[in-house]
Amino acid sequence: MAASTNNNKPRVVIIGCGFGGLEAARALARAPVDVTLVDRTNHHLFQPLLYQVATAGLSAPAIAAPIRHLFRKQANVTCLLGEVSAIDPGARQVQLKDGMALPYDHLVVAAGATHSYFGRDEWAAFAPGLKTLDDAFEIRRRILLAFESAEKESDPRAREACLTFVVIGGGPTGVEMAGTVAEIACDTLPGEFRHIDPAKAQVLLIEGSPRVLLAMPEDLSLRAQRQLERLGVQVRVNSRVTSVDAGSVEVQPESGAAYRIASRCIVWAAGVAASPLGRQLADATGARTDRAGRVLVEPDLTLPGHPEISVIGDLAAAQSHVPGKEPRPVPGVSPAAKQMGRAAAANILRRIAGQPTRPFRYRDYGNLATIGRNAAVVDLAWRLGRFKFSGYFAWLFWLFAHIYFLIGFRNRLVVLIDWASAYWSRQRYARVVTGIEQQQAKARGAQT
Numbered sequence: 001m002a003a004s005t006n007n008n009k010p011r012v013v014i015i016g017c018g019f020g021g022l023e024a025a026r027a028l029a030r031a032p033v034d035v036t037l038v039d040r041t042n043h044h045l046f047q048p049l050l051y052q053v054a055t056a057g058l059s060a061p062a063i064a065a066p067i068r069h070l071f072r073k074q075a076n077v078t079c080l081l082g083e084v085s086a087i088d089p090g091a092r093q094v095q096l097k098d099g100m101a102l103p104y105d106h107l108v109v110a111a112g113a114t115h116s117y118f119g120r121d122e123w124a125a126f127a128p129g130l131k132t133l134d135d136a137f138e139i140r141r142r143i144l145l146a147f148e149s150a151e152k153e154s155d156p157r158a159r160e161a162c163l164t165f166v167v168i169g170g171g172p173t174g175v176e177m178a179g180t181v182a183e184i185a186c187d188t189l190p191g192e193f194r195h196i197d198p199a200k201a202q203v204l205l206i207e208g209s210p211r212v213l214l215a216m217p218e219d220l221s222l223r224a225q226r227q228l229e230r231l232g233v234q235v236r237v238n239s240r241v242t243s244v245d246a247g248s249v250e251v252q253p254e255s256g257a258a259y260r261i262a263s264r265c266i267v268w269a270a271g272v273a274a275s276p277l278g279r280q281l282a283d284a285t286g287a288r289t290d291r292a293g294r295v296l297v298e299p300d301l302t303l304p305g306h307p308e309i310s311v312i313g314d315l316a317a318a319q320s321h322v323p324g325k326e327p328r329p330v331p332g333v334s335p336a337a338k339q340m341g342r343a344a345a346a347n348i349l350r351r352i353a354g355q356p357t358r359p360f361r362y363r364d365y366g367n368l369a370t371i372g373r374n375a376a377v378v379d380l381a382w383r384l385g386r387f388k389f390s391g392y393f394a395w396l397f398w399l400f401a402h403i404y405f406l407i408g409f410r411n412r413l414v415v416l417i418d419w420a421s422a423y424w425s426r427q428r429y430a431r432v433v434t435g436i437e438q439q440q441a442k443a444r445g446a447q448t
């Protein structure tokens with residue numbers, strides 16, 4: 001089965017409707033092209049707030065928008081739900097898992113990234129990572145059920161394991177997760193249990209490098225660590241996780257003996273690898289990939305020898321080209337993916353018009369991370385220099401920036417209301433857990 005169009009407009013296929021793909025499709029709104037946007041999910045996901053779903057602060061629809069609805073007014077876009085299994089650059093065709101083939105004149109590959117367990121994929125079952133809504137539901141279930149199990153547990157050691165939460169990886173996601181789990185324990189749950197004190201829960205953040213938030217300036221990293229510790233999180237830097245199983249984590253500190261932490265809820269926030277589609281594309285085109293599996297692209301984001309294929313966002317190992325300066329690697333963040341989406345679309349239109357394409361230039365507006373209620377760090381890149389601050393005003397800045405960048409008026413309003421109510425009540429309302437029976441059966445299976 002092959003998709004077809006009945007006009008002679010150039011066919012642009014975009015794989016993935018994350019930040020990069022969405023922006024590329026939008027940038028082609030008024031162009032005389034036929035766009036096919038294919039994604040394996042039916043929604044665009046605002047990943048920076050995914051940890052809020054994983055920690056019961058927001059419900060899924062607040063941070064996910066139906067792709068079809070987003071493009072209802074853009075007549076040149078056809079949205080397809082399907083998983084791309086291969087790209088055939090010779091036939092200029094994208095192959096979907098269900099057998100459908102999508103011919104293209106121009107292809108934008110924006111399939112993003114996935115978790116990396118550094119070759120220890122068996123750890124995934126014990127320490128889920130956070131990338132999709134399903135991941136967020138799974139982590140939320142594990143966090144809430146750990147408290148439920150603790151309430152019923154009579155053995156003190158087993159109860160302690162239920163009340164020990166381990167987050168592996170001290171990047172922005174790990175810091176946000178650890179801070180918020182500590183808040184759930186100390187702010188949300190006290191008073192709701194009769195046999196345990198949720199505030200006695202231990203939250204540990206394990207990081208292999210010397211500091212958390214390595215991409216931030218050192219002073220902001222240290223402030224973030226202090227804010228985490230104030231919330232009760234035990235931050236263990238220079239510590240590598242060497243083994244993970246159903247009920248524990250083994251940690252090897254830089255100096256000293258390895259030790260084991262018994263925990264019923266382990267979250268993986270340590271590694272990112274490019275979508276496997278990058279490897280397939282590299283094999284098919286002769287392009288190279290870096291250690292994380294990202295595809296090395298030309299300055300204009302296309303593949304060497306294949307100017308009709310652009311790779312953008314987290315899947316691309318791209319460089320920023322500023323005239324008169326050395327090219328610099330582009331970070332794997334949402335503003336970069338959005339800028340690449342717009343740049344790739346503009347270059348497609350230049351190619352169609354017979355004009356030369358332009359190299360990609362990344363405009364860095366800085367970095368933010370939140371640690372918990374009233375706590376965040378901000379490193380703003382301003383025309384006059386960098387502007388760093390932390391604490392309450394950084395948290396307010398983080399909050400409004402995220403609401404501003406959320407897609408859709410309704411989503412912004414819902415998040416604003418939910419956060420305002422959570423701020424005053426200290427409640428996290430999205431605490432619904434389903435599939436408890438399956439989860440308990442899985443846990444029993446893992447222990448035998």
Ligand SMILES: Cc1cc2nc3c(=O)[nH]c(=O)nc-3n(C[C@H](O)[C@H](O)[C@H](O)COP(=O)(O)OP(=O)(O)OC[C@H]3O[C@@H](n4cnc5c(N)ncnc54)[C@H](O)[C@@H]3O)c2cc1C
Nearest residue numbers: 016018019020039040047048084112313314332333334337
């Ligand atoms: C938990 C988390 C928190 C983050 N926090 C921040 C933050 O605070 N600030 C920030 O700037 N960045 C943050 N990021 C990073 C940011 O989300 C990414 O850099 C950005 O999403 C990359 O955009 P992308 O378009 O390349 O990929 P994505 O947004 O990941 O989109 C990829 C899309 O491709 C689809 N797809 C994948 N494979 C296929 C296939 N085979 N067939 C069809 N469709 C496919 C996926 O369903 C998805 O919709 C965070 C990421 C995560 C996971």
